[in-house]
Each structure stands twice: as structure tokens, then as C-alpha cells.
Amino acid sequence: MTGVETPAVGLTHGASEDTGLGHRGPESKSIVVPYGFWLFVLSDMVLFSALFATYATLAHATDGGPASNELFDRTLVAIETIALLLSSFVCGLAMIAARRRNLIWTQIWLLVTGLLGAVFLGIELYEFAMMIGEGAGPQRSAFLSAFFTLVGCHGAHVTAGLLWIGTMMAQFWAKGFQPHIMRRMMCLSIFWHALDIIWVAIFTIVYLMGTLP
Amino acid sequence: MSEHEREELMDVAPGAPHDSLMSETLSYIVGLGLALLLTGVSFWVASTSSIWGPGVAMGLVVLAIAQMGVHLVFFLHITSGPDNTNNVLALAFGVLIVFLVMIGTIWIMGHMNVNMGPMPELTNLQMQRG
Numbered sequence: 001m002t003g004v005e006t007p008a009v010g011l012t013h014g015a016s017e018d019t020g021l022g023h024r025g026p027e028s029k030s031i032v033v034p035y036g037f038w039l040f041v042l043s044d045m046v047l048f049s050a051l052f053a054t055y056a057t058l059a060h061a062t063d064g065g066p067a068s069n070e071l072f073d074r075t076l077v078a079i080e081t082i083a084l085l086l087s088s089f090v091c092g093l094a095m096i097a098a099r100r101r102n103l104i105w106t107q108i109w110l111l112v113t114g115l116l117g118a119v120f121l122g123i124e125l126y127e128f129a130m131m132i133g134e135g136a137g138p139q140r141s142a143f144l145s146a147f148f149t150l151v152g153c154h155g156a157h158v159t160a161g162l163l164w165i166g167t168m169m170a171q172f173w174a175k176g177f178q179p180h181i182m183r184r185m186m187c188l189s190i191f192w193h194a195l196d197i198i199w200v201a202i203f204t205i206v207y208l209m210g211t212l213p
Numbered sequence: 214m215s216e217h218e219r220e221e222l223m224d225v226a227p228g229a230p231h232d233s234l235m236s237e238t239l240s241y242i243v244g245l246g247l248a249l250l251l252t253g254v255s256f257w258v259a260s261t262s263s264i265w266g267p268g269v270a271m272g273l274v275v276l277a278i279a280q281m282g283v284h285l286v287f288f289l290h291i292t293s294g295p296d297n298t299n300n301v302l303a304l305a306f307g308v309l310i311v312f313l314v315m316i317g318t319i320w321i322m323g324h325m326n327v328n329m330g331p332m333p334e335l336t337n338l339q340m341q342r343g
Contacts, residue, residue: 034226
């Protein structure tokens with residue numbers, strides 16, 4: 001990769017006849033599709049940054065209602081965090097199995113991914129139900145509106161991811177490891193890992209910083 | 214180097230796995246270990262009293278950013294290698310926008326909150342300190 005004749009890699013600058021597509025024309029679909037999905041995921045993170053900014057601004061606007069350190073239970077959050085992290089890990093194992101066209105293990109790992117995601121979602125919904133039951137619903141204060149918007153938006157993404165995992169399993173079952181199915185699997189794994197990255201920000205900013213003594 | 218091999222070296226998609234089963238699995242296991250460690254330290258830092266109080270929040274932010282880095286490198290396989298240039302550039306732009314939105318908002322809204330002074334009856338929000 002050091003010779004003079006080696007074409008420039010990635011963005012090219014050297015050649016005057018450069019078309020902007022590099023010297024080899026457009027990349028194959030197996031590169032372009034996940035790259036496009038990566039751009040979507042990054043823009044999704046920009047969306048979340050706006051929700052984080054809203055939450056940070058309104059975190060103390062409790063309107064005399066319950067504040068963050070009266071509401072959150074760190075033990076539940078720790079379980080949620082572990083479940084989602086393991087889920088992200090197992091999703092990687094499913095990707096490894098899928099790359100090697102091993103249907104049984106792909107399905108098993110995808111199922112485990114989905115189950116761990118469901119554990120996470122179940123705990124989150126339980127927490128929401130508890131809070132609303134205590135009169136700490138989203139209407140109570142600006143703080144709680146921001147909380148339910150931010151964490152609920154992440155939960156909605158996880159829900160969509162669970163549906164996607166189910167669909168993915170059905171597609172592997174029915175269609176096998178065709179190239180377009182593998183591209184979808186690739187996008188699913190990017191999506192699922194990204195959700196865990198966003199959760200890291202949520203458990204740090206919302207739950208841990210919200211319950212500091 | 215055949216044309217096909219060269220193709221393999223050129224660009225990879227984010228999240229694209231390595232070639233060997235061992236190194237691939239190892240990457241995920243190392244990532245999981247580091248992420249668990251950083252999560253554990255985060256929860257410990259948040260609950261211990263042996264750390265200077267005002268430093269805790271900053272420490273948590275640093276730990277969170279470190280863990281996001283672990284996820285990007287070991288789970289999404291974003292590297293500094295030449296085959297990853299486009300992924301890294303897109304990520305850098307995303308990070309720039311995220312920081313602009315978050316720090317800009319917190320900075321401006323914090324100052325506005327201070328400058329507005331106490332008139333909760335006008336904003337109907339009753340900002341509460343503490």
C-alpha cells in the first residue's frame with residue numbers, strides 16, 4: 001500500500017481527472033448501503049443531541065413536583081444497562097454467524113439479542129408506569145416532559161429495533177443469506193450498536209447525574 | 214495483489230466484520246469487557262463519597278465518552294485505517310453537530326436563565342435550584 005501506483009484511498013486528491021468517485025467508480029452496494037445507513041444513524045444522534053440539550057435545560061424545572069433524585073432507581077438502571085450492552089454484544093455474535101452463513105447460530109443469537117432488548121424495554125416501561133402511577137407523568141413538569149421525550153424516544157427506537165430483529169429472523173428463515181438480506185443485517189447491527197451508544201449518554205446524563213447526592 | 218484483494222482493502226462499511234473468526238470474536242469480547250468495566254466505574258463514581266464532589270459530573274462525562282469510543286471501535290469497527298476514511302469523516306461531522314447543539318444550548322440557556330432573574334409567574338416553569 002505504499003507504492004507510487006497505489007491509487008489514493010477514500011477521498012482522492014491526487015489526480016486532476018478525479019470524478020469525485022475515486023478511480024474505481026462507485027463502491028459496491030455492500031459498502032454504499034451500510035454507509036448510507038451510517039449517515040442516517042449519525043443524523044439520528046443529532047436528533048438525540050437536541051433532546052439531550054432540551055433535557056439539560058429543563059432538568060431543574062420541576063414546578064414543585066418530584067425531582068430526578070426522588071424518582072430514579074439506580075439498580076433498575078444498572079440492570080437495563082447490562083441487558084442492552086449484552087444485547088449489543090450478542091448482536092455482534094449474530095453478525096459473525098451470519099457472515100459465515102450459519103443459519104442456526106444466526107437465529108439463536110438474533111433471538112437472544114431480541115430477548116435482551118425486550119428485557120430492557122420491559123424494565124423501562126415498568127419504570128414509566130411506576131412514575132406515572134406516582135403522579136410523575138409527562139404533564140407534571142417541564143423536567144418530566146423532557147425526560148419522557150428523551151428516554152421515550154430511545155425506547156421507541158428500541159421497539160423499532162425489536163420489530164426489525166423479528167423481521168430479520170423471518171427473512172433469514174425464508175430467503176437465506178442472499179446479498180440484500182445480508183445488507184439489511186448489516187444495517188440492523190449498526191442500528192442496534194448505535195442505540196447502545198445513545199443509552200450510554202442517557203444513563204450517564206439522566207440517571208447517574210440526576211441522582212448524584 | 215489481485216484486483217479483488219485490492220478491492221477488499223479499499224473501503225469498509227461501518228460495522229463490517231474482520232476476516233478471521235478468532236480476531237472478530239475477540240474484538241467483541243474485548244469491547245464487552247471494556248464497556249462493562251467503564252459502566253461499573255461510572256456507577257461506582259456516582260455512588261462513592263471518596264471523590265471530590267464537584268469533580269464527579271465531569272468524571273462521569275469522561276467515562277461516558279470513553280465508553281462510546283469503545284463501542285465505536287470494538288462493535289462498529291470504526292478505525293483510523295485508510296479503509297475507514299469516509300466513516301470517520303461522517304462521524305467527525307456528526308460529533309461536531311452534536312457538540313454544537315448540546316454545548317451551545319446549555320451555554321446560552323444557562324446564561325439566559327441567570328439573566329432573566331426570578332420571575333416564575335411569567336414563565337410558568339418555576340425553575341427550582343437544587
